[in-house]
Amino acid sequence: MELAYRTDRGQVRAQNEDAVLILGDEHAGIALVADGMGGHEAGEVASQLVIEQFRRAFSTLPASPMEMENWFRHNVELANEQVLDFSKQANLLMMGTTIAGVCWHDETIVIVHVGDSRVYALRDDKLQQLTEDHSYVNVLKQLGELTEEEMRVHPKRNIITRSIGSNEHVEPDLQVFAEPEFDTILICTDGLTTHLTDEEIKQVLKRPVSADVKADLLIDQANRLGGSDNITVALVQFTDRKRG
Amino acid sequence: MRSGERINDRYRIEQQIGSGGMANVYRAHDEILNRTVAIKVLRSEFSHNEQFIRRFEREAHAATSLNHPNIVAIYDVGDERDIYYIVMEHVDGMTLKQYLQEEYISVDEALRIMGQICDAIDHAHANRIIHRDIKPQNMMIDQSGNVKVTDFGIAVAMSNATLTHTMSVLGSVHYFSPEQARGKFADEKSDIYSLGAVLYELVTGRVPFIGETPVAVALQHLQDDPIRPMDLNPNIPQALENCIMQALAKSPGARHTSVAAFKKDCMTALDPERANEPKRLSTEQDAFDQTLVMSPVVPDEPNVNETPEQPVASSEPETAKPKPKPKKKKKWWLWLILLFLLIGGGIGAYVIADEMSRAVVPDVVGMTTDEATTELETAGFVVEATERASDNIAAGDVISQTPQAGRKPKRGTTVTIIVSAGKETVAMPDVEGLSQSAAERTLKDLDFADIEIQSEASETVDSGDVISQSIAPDNEVVPSEETVTLVVSTGSNKVELANLAGYTFEEATTYAEQNSLKIVKRDEYSTSVPANQIIRQLPTAGTAVDPGTELTVIVSQGVEPTDVSIEREVNVEIEPPAEGEEPEALEVVIRTVDARGEVEVLRDKITETTTYSYTLVIAPDEVGTATIEVDGEVVRTDTVTYAQAKDAQ
Numbered sequence: 001m002e003l004a005y006r007t008d009r010g011q012v013r014a015q016n017e018d019a020v021l022i023l024g025d026e027h028a029g030i031a032l033v034a035d036g037m038g039g040h041e042a043g044e045v046a047s048q049l050v051i052e053q054f055r056r057a058f059s060t061l062p063a064s065p066m067e068m069e070n071w072f073r074h075n076v077e078l079a080n081e082q083v084l085d086f087s088k089q090a091n092l093l094m095m096g097t098t099i100a101g102v103c104w105h106d107e108t109i110v111i112v113h114v115g116d117s118r119v120y121a122l123r124d125d126k127l128q129q130l131t132e133d134h135s136y137v138n139v140l141k142q143l144g145e146l147t148e149e150e151m152r153v154h155p156k157r158n159i160i161t162r163s164i165g166s167n168e169h170v171e172p173d174l175q176v177f178a179e180p181e182f183d184t185i186l187i188c189t190d191g192l193t194t195h196l197t198d199e200e201i202k203q204v205l206k207r208p209v210s211a212d213v214k215a216d217l218l219i220d221q222a223n224r225l226g227g228s229d230n231i232t233v234a235l236v237q238f239t240d241r242k243r244g
Numbered sequence: 245m246r247s248g249e250r251i252n253d254r255y256r257i258e259q260q261i262g263s264g265g266m267a268n269v270y271r272a273h274d275e276i277l278n279r280t281v282a283i284k285v286l287r288s289e290f291s292h293n294e295q296f297i298r299r300f301e302r303e304a305h306a307a308t309s310l311n312h313p314n315i316v317a318i319y320d321v322g323d324e325r326d327i328y329y330i331v332m333e334h335v336d337g338m339t340l341k342q343y344l345q346e347e348y349i350s351v352d353e354a355l356r357i358m359g360q361i362c363d364a365i366d367h368a369h370a371n372r373i374i375h376r377d378i379k380p381q382n383m384m385i386d387q388s389g390n391v392k393v394t395d396f397g398i399a400v401a402m403s404n405a406t407l408t409h410t411m412s413v414l415g416s417v418h419y420f421s422p423e424q425a426r427g428k429f430a431d432e433k434s435d436i437y438s439l440g441a442v443l444y445e446l447v448t449g450r451v452p453f454i455g456e457t458p459v460a461v462a463l464q465h466l467q468d469d470p471i472r473p474m475d476l477n478p479n480i481p482q483a484l485e486n487c488i489m490q491a492l493a494k495s496p497g498a499r500h501t502s503v504a505a506f507k508k509d510c511m512t513a514l515d516p517e518r519a520n521e522p523k524r525l526s527t528e529q530d531a532f533d534q535t536l537v538m539s540p541v542v543p544d545e546p547n548v549n550e551t552p553e554q555p556v557a558s559s560e561p562e563t564a565k566p567k568p569k570p571k572k573k574k575k576w577w578l579w580l581i582l583l584f585l586l587i588g589g590g591i592g593a594y595v596i597a598d599e600m601s602r603a604v605v606p607d608v609v610g611m612t613t614d615e616a617t618t619e620l621e622t623a624g625f626v627v628e629a630t631e632r633a634s635d636n637i638a639a640g641d642v643i644s645q646t647p648q649a650g651r652k653p654k655r656g657t658t659v660t661i662i663v664s665a666g667k668e669t670v671a672m673p674d675v676e677g678l679s680q681s682a683a684e685r686t687l688k689d690l691d692f693a694d695i696e697i698q699s700e701a702s703e704t705v706d707s708g709d710v711i712s713q714s715i716a717p718d719n720e721v722v723p724s725e726e727t728v729t730l731v732v733s734t735g736s737n738k739v740e741l742a743n744l745a746g747y748t749f750e751e752a753t754t755y756a757e758q759n760s761l762k763i764v765k766r767d768e769y770s771t772s773v774p775a776n777q778i779i780r781q782l783p784t785a786g787t788a789v790d791p792g793t794e795l796t797v798i799v800s801q802g803v804e805p806t807d808v809s810i811e812r813e814v815n816v817e818i819e820p821p822a823e824g825e826e827p828e829a830l831e832v833v834i835r836t837v838d839a840r841g842e843v844e845v846l847r848d849k850i851t852e853t854t855t856y857s858y859t860l861v862i863a864p865d866e867v868g869t870a871t872i873e874v875d876g877e878v879v880r881t882d883t884v885t886y887a888q889a890k891d892a893q
Contacts, residue, residue: 136458136459136462137427139459139463140425140426140462140463140466143463143467145425145426145463145466145467146426146427150426150427153427154426154427155427156427157427161457161459
């Protein structure tokens with residue numbers, strides 16, 4: 001198994017409000033990205049609070065699929081409370097963050113997300129987006145009001161409908177995969193997907209190079225195409241599985 | 245920003261008066277021009293985004309070119325140490341949103357407000373500026389009821405795609421157009437849609453679409469028809485509903501051609517000649533009715549080279565067919581094949597079978613409900629009746645029907661008939677305390693035509709306001725059958741007394757007559773006030789008195805005259821006695837009647853001629869009299885007038 005992550009400020013933003021965490025080994029681990037929002041330092045703080053919550057919680061990662069799901073839900077809820085507390089104390093409007101991530105334990109993989117950060121899986125040369133963005137444009141797309149192309153240029157494509165830190169409670173989307181036989185899992189913020197199409201992402205992930213090189217390539221391409229937002233990627237490459 | 249802080253060494257912040265997702269608004273004092281202004285200061289999270297700032301400044305500058313009484317003037321745009329700000333006219337009032345929460349708005353009032361908003365937007369369009377974010381929160385109403393629209397073009401800057409994503413700032417989805425929901429560029433037609441949404445809220449009291457989340461509301465703009473305004477407020481005439489619904493058409497092409505056309509349509513909605521206007525079918529609905537004509541159907545293939553600004557809906561009526569969902573776009577050809585099968589292979593059979601399954605809708609307007617139901621059911625339709633109050637159609641009779649008579653829908657189609665519930669009763673409103681015009685407007689809106697006004701003075705109700713109404717509030721009445729008498733205050737008719745001191749009595753009398761006061765004169769001497777002038781008055785000057793009150797004036801009689809004393813002499817002659825005779829003694833008595841009363845001043849016996857003197861004290865305008873008796877016989881009466889005595893002094 002290979003793990004790699006990169007986070008980059010991009011070409012336009014003054015700060016990097018994304019945060020990323022990868023912990024573990026082939027037996028058990030977590031990989032998460034968070035895309036913070038809000039003025040001043042609020043975005044940075046929000047994404048960091050979430051990442052730190054999971055760093056602390058890692059030692060309690062359970063083994064059974066149902067418990068792993070509950071563990072995610074519980075820790076997202078705790079992270080939500082911390083962001084809310086902070087924004088209330090500091091009186092910061094519109095502070096919040098997305099989250100997207102996976103945890104694995106033996107053959108089980110659980111995926112979590114809130115907002116428009118994404119989880120992709122590459123299997124047998126097919127790239128599949130495992131998460132449905134919690135965004136305004138995606139709701140319209142799901143209802144047949146927007147096409148993929150219209151969605152990419154919609155002026156309000158940055159509006160998300162769920163986030164950590166905006167409400168008393170947050171409902172994460174959770175998916176459990178038993179023995180999914182993924183080759184590679186990519187977790188990313190929208191700084192990547194704003195610029196790269198699924199096809200372009202797939203071309204990078206398919207290349208016979210290390211996870212580290214793939215992470216660099218993804219960031220480079222997004223920056224060359226404008227780097228309009230912070231860009232963060234986390235890669236989990238199941239090399240041994242491929243071999244076996 | 246804190247109060248007292250200065251921007252650009254010129255604008256002194258006084259108080260925060262508003263805040264929004266993008267900016268905070270402060271009242272400030274412009275120390276150079278010495279006037280109160282409003283300053284919009286960008287939130288700092290936006291002030292580091294260069295692209296955003298550029299657009300913000302460009303749009304703000306464009307808006308400075310607008311000069312119109314119904315547009316909040318922009319005086320200055322600037323930045324200082326990363327603080328970006330717009331200096332605007334300060335409107336002393338509240339937003340239309342706040343106003344709507346505080347005031348009941350009649351249809352007349354709604355149109356008055358709308359007319360001003362239309363003028364503002366029309367002016368902007370003439371200057372090629374699209375507002376893009378028309379909403380009651382962006383309209384100010386000042387103390388005299390003038391409406392001023394603000395925030396022109398800011399929405400464009402806000403929608404900058406490179407902005408950090410936010411969760412709450414979808415903007416005011418309640419008023420935005422379907423094409424804006426789809427992310428298309430907003431144009432004049434989008435503003436017309438928003439105007440329609442604002443007018444909808446003005447006359448119904450609610451926004452066209454209500455949803456739990458902004459996204460849910462946005463979807464309704466795209467997919468749903470709003471509740472018809474007349475179902476929410478029966479006072480809305482059909483003509484006005486038509487106007488609103490046309491402005492709210494999903495397809496921009498079906499809306500009014502310009503703001504001016506929209507304004508004309510809504511401002512004439514109350515004209516008598518439009519009183520019987522039928523429900524206007526939008527071009528969208530017309531298209532729906534005509535789906536029998538199998539126009540060449542081309543699916544909305546997203547990759548067809550349409551200009552991106554062109555809303556999908558404008559090329560085809562949305563409701564004409566289910567739009568292929570982009571998600572399923574890989575299968576759009578399946579639809580196409582299906583349609584070709586229908587059109588090509590089976591068209592003849594389809595038309596015949598179709599013709600047989602249809603029936604002509606009979607005209608049932610004017611029939612009783614039972615007659616109409618029988619008639620329609622015989623023709624093969626399902627009947628659904630709803631009641632609506634009507635002034636001129638008897639209870640139980642059919643007012644209207646949909647589909648209309650003569651149409652040929654499929655048998656089994658539901659025909660909706662609207663049945664008169666008889667004259668509409670309304671709860672008598674409470675208009676006491678309202679101004680006469682507001683009260684009359686309220687009553688006329690409810691169709692009270694017979695309103696009588698009586699005037700009455702009142703100490704407690706302001707002049708022009710309603711003191712009482714002849715029908716108690718909440719009574720259920722048929723407005724057209726009632727006469728409502730309103731007693732309107734002429735205000736307090738008390739007279740505040742002038743200071744009459746120094747007036748002549750005649751002048752004071754005139755004053756009293758003019759003010760319906762009863763004058764009472766009291767005389768008094770005065771050493772300082774010349775005769776016939778008023779010395780003082782009761783009640784005193786400044787007292788408010790009712791008409792008919794006695795006004796007592798104390799009139800100077802000039803300097804007080806005093807009693808005058810006069811010395812008088814009388815010679816009582818006695819003839820000397822004959823020689824050698826003893827003189828006879830005679831008794832003399834002198835009495836005076838004068839200011840001191842009747843006094844016997846002398847009684848004497850004399851034997852020879854004697855001269856007596858006495859004093860008369862004479863009061864002004866009186867006389868003093870002395871009588872001299874000799875041996876009981878009055879020999880002389882001496883009367884002296886006041887004037888004689890005075891002269892003798």
